[in-house]
Amino acid sequence: MTSFEDLLHQFETRFSRRHFPVTPATLYDPAEYILGIGGKRIRPVLCLMGNELFDDIRPDAFEVATALELFHNFTLIHDDIMDKAPLRRGQATVHAKYGENSALLAGDVMLTMAYEYLNKIDVSYLRRIVSLFNRTVFEVSEGQQLDMDYEQRTDVTLDEYLHMITLKTSVLLACALQTGALLGGASQGNADLLYQFGKHVGIAFQVQDDYLDAFGDPAKFGKQVGGDIIANKKTFLLLHTQQTASAAQTVELAHWMAYPEPAAKVAGVLGVMRACGADAWAAELKARHTDLAMQYLEDVAVLSNRKEPLRAVAAELLQRQR
Template identity: 60%
Template sequence: MHSFEALALDFKQRFEIGHFPAAPESLYASCNYFLSLGGKRVRPVMCLMGNELFGEIHPDAYHVATAIELFHNFTLIHDDIMDAAPLRRNMQTVHTKYGINTALLGGDVMLVVAYDYLNKIKGANLNKILHLFNKTAREVCEGQQLDIDFEKLPFVSLEEYIHMIELKTSVLLAASLQMGAMLGGASDGNCQHLYNFGKNLGIAFQIQDDYLDAFGDPEKFGKDLGGDIKQNKKTFLLIHALEVAAPAQKQELLQLMQENPADKVSKVLAIFKACNVDEWAWALKQQYLDKALQHLEDTAVVSVRKKPLIQLADFLIQREQ
């Protein structure tokens, strides 16, 4: 069994071969540029981990992992256009560097090449994996649309927000593990447990991300706090605050969102703390992490083989405030 770090290094070396032809250079330079920005490669490595849970890594797992990473980067290029984001990992986004039209095409061709890699799968697994890949890709698009829709709504329920996060973020983590498990010959029951492990881990990660944006240590987090608050993003924290706040607090919160004063972040954080939103969010994150780990526990594989996935959960989710 390999650690996440060992598999990430292995995948990085394999992934850094060229995926695109030389011409037209004006198109493929944008794709190569974006992939050069790097990232943790969590999703493709989860595919390899899901495979290795059941035996030696199948050669096809590297094809599927590559398709997953290309698909993920396709979504990021298009997300950056929709968000009008100037930076990604402190570097220019593709649309700011190459223009919106080239960025759209670059994302599109990245998706096409992802399917080229899926097409390399041998044997009976191709249909099952293609079905799950397509279902997941559709759900990610649905989640992104819901996120856009939520920006225009005055209120979003916690259940609606969790559903959006499941689609936008969690299903790709879950499917990455399941596709790897399928290649490892896992039973349907084990595949489902791994899918639910990934799905709940993804929700826990998003709750943590929302929490850290408001309450994290700026030095550790690597950016200024309160970015979500400044943009009036409907996060787990804001949704819960609006549900539990006293009428006067709710009125002040809505006013701060509308007026955007200079001290908005500190005032919103004060309301969050008065409503115990910080403690609530940390406990909710723990609930989803516990659900994830229970599904991993229920996966019918000897415990020692599960250690890398437990280490992955520890890597993604902080246990202490």
């Protein structure tokens, strides 16, 4: 079995080349640009891992892995336009660098190129894998739309947020694993178990991300702690706090959320979150989805030692310093 690092290296070796024609440069340079500014390549590696779980890695698993990474970058380009985000991976976003129109079209050709790579795989797998891929594109788009819708609402429930975040981020991890599994000859049952593993890893990761943004150690977290709180961003923590707060705590939370000075605002909101037990609750929620994920993985009917790289990647993703 191959480790994450080795698969990442194998993938990068094939992926780090030009994917689009040279002209018109105004169309294709923006697409190449985002591929060149990095990324953790988690989705393509998960696809390769899902493939190797059932058999030696097939060459066309790299085609699917490439399609998944291109699709992921397509969502980044279009989401950044919608979110008016200036930076991505520490660099200018595509629309900030090339303008919104070119970014829009660059996203369109990125999605099309994903389908072009999918079209290279063994034809006997084509229909099933494209079908799963399409369903995932719809779901991720629904997640992005719901995320924008929820920004306009003050009555979003935890269940709604969980649904949105599952669509927006988790189903693509699940899809990556399942496409690899299907291409590896997995039964639908085993492929479905692996899908659930990926989905719950994704949810646990998002809970952890929300948790670390509020309660993480600034020295270890790697980005500003409290950013979500300063932006009044809906997170697992905020929604839980809002739903469990007493009348007095609700007033206090509203006071701090409207407070102009950032440091005091973060401290004030964190105080209410702690008083509502949001930190312990989030840790428990993350543990629940992690356990679920690992149980689904254990239920996949292949030899236990074949699962070692997937266990390792889940542990790596879900044991960041807090």
